[in-house]
Amino acid sequence: MAESSSLSSPSKPWSAYVHDTYIPTVLEAQELSKVEDPENEPFKSKYLAIEKLSNLRHQGAAYSRAEGLLCPEEKAECKDMLAMLDLRRGTLALDTEDPSLADKLLTSASLQLKILEERNVEALQDAYNLLGVIWSNRDEQKKAESYLLEAQRLYHKYRAPTQVAAPVSRAPCPDIEAYQGPPSEAVTGTGPADAGNRGPSVDRGTSAEEQNSRIEAGSEPSPERTEEFENTENSSTSASKPALDVPPSSGDRQPEPAPETSGFKTETSAEKESEGGSREKAEFLYTMTAFYLAQVYGHSRQQDQMAEFLGITLDRQLRMGHNFEPLEWAQNCAQVSGYFVQQGDYETAAHCLAAASLVLERAGITLQTENGGDVVANVLIGWGRLHMQIIGNSRSLFTSAADENALSAASGPGPAPAVLQDRSNLQPPANGKASAGKAPPQPDGQQDSKPTQRQLRFESLNLPSTGALSGCDETGGVRLYEDAVKQFNKGMAAFKGALEYYRLDGHVTDHCSILFDISTLHKYLAFLESNESRVCQLHKRRATRLEPLVSALNPSAFSGVWRQLTYELACINQEIVDVRLSHSRPFAKYGPAAKDAVKFYTLFLDSFRDAKGKVPEKVPEGEEEEYLLAQVQLAMLYYKLYDKQNEERRIEHLVTSLELYTAFLKYVEKHAVKGMDERVQVCREMAELLPTKINAERASTR
Incomplete structure (x- = not known):
């Protein structure tokens, strides 16, 4: 990428240069940036686009330096045009996996555009978003956060529905979208919407591959897939730094509304037109800001903030159609419910799961759907874990403080139940699963400050009551054993439904994870059971479901699952021993369970x-x-x-x-x-x- 070696004096008046050279070259660069090049030269066209924009900036700089050639308004316009060229080149540099150059160009652009930020809101939003991506991929989460919070500030100050941008006397940058080519010829293709408001104008493509090309070379997508919404199925990234995921369809391209047949409420075209292109674009860019902030806070393990902004993203996607895909939206919403379960806000968790279920139903996605059956199963797992945790939360309601200590001693040394998976990193909506989190969004027009948990409601779905919390008191627990049994049966039904998709053949890790959840569900109900024989029967059911896996799994191929399995079986049998001993039963009553516990502890240690x-x-x-x-x-x-x-x-x-x-x-x-x-x-x-x-x-x- 070579710039012109010599700087010639401007040969055209400023207006002619803008009309005949600047706008056609920018449009040509935009078209080049969309070209899909062969694998052996994946960025050939983008490099050519950068070269053209660099030469164009070189020419524009000559006008900026020329004495007496431009009037004050034209000189200010020229400086902003140079900044916009830096923004375009920086975006392309990120697309071509050159984050160092992208950082330099985007920083330069933002410094100039910030001089009169009210005229450059969308361009600054985009620049700060991309700088946040760059610094997050460098594992500099604090610096990434600062850029993204600056993008958030711009939105709330100038573009949130209650705000009106202050007028300024300066003329805007030339409107590329309105340009129809030189008088002698027509130029095909359209520029970005609202270029007149200095929004970024390079169309970054619509495919996930093109979008993910912004991620720094050598970085991997967000490390914990469902695993992740996590620690069953946890996978680790080979890179030391996390990569901030870029959702497909992101970029400065105007967001497309959800199809009318989808059954979801979005803004109408008339409503969007009445707001103006800049408002629509700013709204879309703020949705991206919220999404990036969720990931940054996930990488920083700030779960509350991560959940807050993930919820804002989900709510805005649903209402505005920004990158809205029913399958990915439902998966993310199901995952966000896990955070509310963890926080004990079962009402909001149930609301999220009901929303995910309804979205899938309206989209016609079932367990049998080839592309989407896994999401339906994941939603069912979420329901199962919600009912499981409700029972677990009820333990203190059934026992006095003294009895609680006795039960703790009798419950054995089993591992903490895997009620929630740790999916602190978010995948791009079209390529993976998102992380669990709390995300109560504020209505548009209000600052998205720290909300209360109960604020996350997807009102546009008009969700009916699910009855999931039937029998629960204000603490989220049940006081009657009969109500606990109802929660148990609902949880079992959900887990069994998920097992229809996650079968052992082909889904070993997921299948075993669900069986471990079922084991925990039985264990929690056993805590509430007062009859010794029934308690032991519940524990025996746990063992009956898990023991076949011992012979079915290869310890070498599934070492992690094998260890968890043998440890769980050892703990189950020891719990039976402890229950029998607490009732002073003879060796004959607990001997078989004791021997099985020895067997499985030994297998675990030998592994x-x-x-x-x-x-x-x-x-x-x-x-x-x-x-x-x-x-x-x-x-x-x-x-x-x-x-x-x-x-x-x-x-x-x-x-x-x-x-x-x-x-x-x-x-x-x-x-x-x-x-x-x-x-x-x-x-x-x-x-x-x-x-x-x-x-x-x-x-x-x-």
């Missing part, structure tokens, strides 16, 4: 051994806690298997228990493991007492 069967020197940090807890629980179980009728096995079990306690203490001391002081104390006491007990047992058998 960490290397190919030679050697115990690991250091367990990965993310799995260390479960590994150590399994050692302790297994040691306790071997002690509980102490059987006076079998002297040889009795001593063998006590020795194994001592070995496990000793191994635990050595590991914790060697690696300075934190947060296990109480367990360390108990294990140290057991390690001191067991040798005496073993010696006494051996002496008694002689």
Whole structure:
């Protein structure tokens, strides 16, 4: 990309240069930027467009420097035109994966356009949005946030429905859209809408591939797919920095309204025309600002802010048709419900899930739909987790404080239920799934400041009551066991529906994740059950659903799922043991469950051994806690298997228990493991007492 080496004096009057040179060249560059080049030269046409715009800027700079050639109005107009050329070139530089050049050009453009920002609102919005993308992809989230908040400020100050831009005396930049070519010839093609208001004018394409080309080379899309709305199905990015996703159809192209047949309310053409092109464009760009802010806050793990702006995005997409695609919108809305479940706002969570369900229904998407069945299944999973959490939240309503402690001790060491998946990073709406979050938008015309949770309502859908919270009190829990059973049945129906799509053959991770959720659903109901036999039956149902996976899965191919499975089964059987022991039942009542718990804890611990069967020197940090807890629980179980009728096995079990306690203490001391002081104390006491007990047992058998 070479600029002209020499700077000639302007040879035409300013108006002739604008009409004959500037506008035709910009239109030509726009057309070049839309060309799809071959894979071996993917940016050939865009490079040519940048070159033409660079030469054009070189020519325009000559007018700016010429003494006495331009009147004050023309000189101001020239400076803004140069800034607009920098904005166009910066946008193309980002498209061609040159973020350093894009940063330089966009920063230069924004500094000039900000001098009279009220005349350049849309151009500045776009520049700040793209600068936010660049700095987020560099993992500089604070700087990305500052640019995006500046774009938000511009919208609220000048373009929010209650605001009217202050008039200025300066003439606008030449209206490229109205240009019809030189007098001697017609030029085909149209420029961007509202170029007269200095909106960015390069059409960045309509495909996801073209849009994603803005992402910095080497970066990957947002790392956690559903996994992510997350930690089942969590995937990790190979790049150290997160990439800010750019939704398809973004850019300075005017947003297209949703089809009339979609059944969703959007602004009519007459309404949009009455507002003017700049208002429509500013609204679209602010939707993009909200979307980018949601991702930046997701990368920064500021879940409240992420959810707020994701909700603003969803609401604006629905009302205004900005990048509205029913499938992606429903997925994102289902995911955002997870945040409200986490916050205990079950009413809003149910509203989001009902909205997602209705959008899918109106779009004719079912579990059997080839492209979209997974989204229907994900919405069902969301419903299942909502009902599951309602039951879990009801535990304190069924027990006194003292009983709660007893139940906690009896519930076993099972892992925290995976009610929500961590999908803090958002995928582009057309290419992936978004993250869960809270996002209550304000009505247009109001500042989108920190809202209350209950504000997220999709009024245009006219949603009927779902009855999802039937029987719940003001805390979101149920007080009657019969109501808990109703929630349980609704949750089971939702999970079973999701399993129709996520079958084991082809969807191993998702299938197992749902079965783990079903296990947790049974566990929560067991907390509310007072009958010992029924409690044990609920736990046995958990094991019955999960045990077939032990033989069905290859531990090498699905090591993560295998470990979670064996640990879960060990905890289930130990919970049965604890329930029986809490009622002082004999060994015959809890022995089989104790032996199964030993079996699965052993399988879990053995999965960490290397190919030679050697115990690991250091367990990965993310799995260390479960590994150590399994050692302790297994040691306790071997002690509980102490059987006076079998002297040889009795001593063998006590020795194994001592070995496990000793191994635990050595590991914790060697690696300075934190947060296990109480367990360390108990294990140290057991390690001191067991040798005496073993010696006494051996002496008694002689």
